[in-house]
Amino acid sequence: MRSRSIFRVLKFVLFAVLFVAILFLLGFVVKDLWNWLVPPIFGWKSIGYWQAMGLLVLSKILFGGFHRSGGRGGYRPRGMRERWEQMTPEQREKFHQGVRGCWDRAVPPDSSPTA
Numbered sequence: 454m455r456s457r458s459i460f461r462v463l464k465f466v467l468f469a470v471l472f473v474a475i476l477f478l479l480g481f482v483v484k485d486l487w488n489w490l491v492p493p494i495f496g497w498k499s500i501g502y503w504q505a506m507g508l509l510v511l512s513k514i515l516f517g518g519f520h521r522s523g524g525r526g527g528y529r530p531r532g533m534r535e536r537w538e539q540m541t542p543e544q545r546e547k548f549h550q551g552v553r554g555c556w557d558r559a560v561p562p563d564s565s566p567t568a
Contacts, residue, residue, distance in 0.1 A: 476506075478511065479509065480503075481502065481505070482507045483505040483506075483508055483509055484500060484501065484504070484505035487499070487500050487505060487508070488500065498527055503520045528561050
């Protein structure tokens with residue numbers, strides 16, 4: 454039992470070190486790409502490592518990149534829309550009744566909202 458917990462800790466440390474190393478290398482890749490492309494094309498200044506890391510964080514905030522599963526935890530609204538469009542009216546009504554039944558169980562019928 455103790456060897457499993459040691460293995461888990463070692464695995465966590467290994468993944469943490471790997472994650473930090475990848476982030477470190479990614480900063481250098483962004484810096485080198487920027488300094489190779491942007492100054493000759495646009496005439497802007499070269500950047501340093503920490504400015505490249507800032508660009509990565511800014512791009513993450515603005516564009517929501519670096520997702521493994523398509524973003525938002527794998528939620529794909531287009532797939533749900535397509536399934537909804539393929540449903541017959543009877544299937545849609547059955548779905549609505551199922552959702553209503555779920556909400557009816559969540560809120561007792563004799564409860565009144567409190568202010």
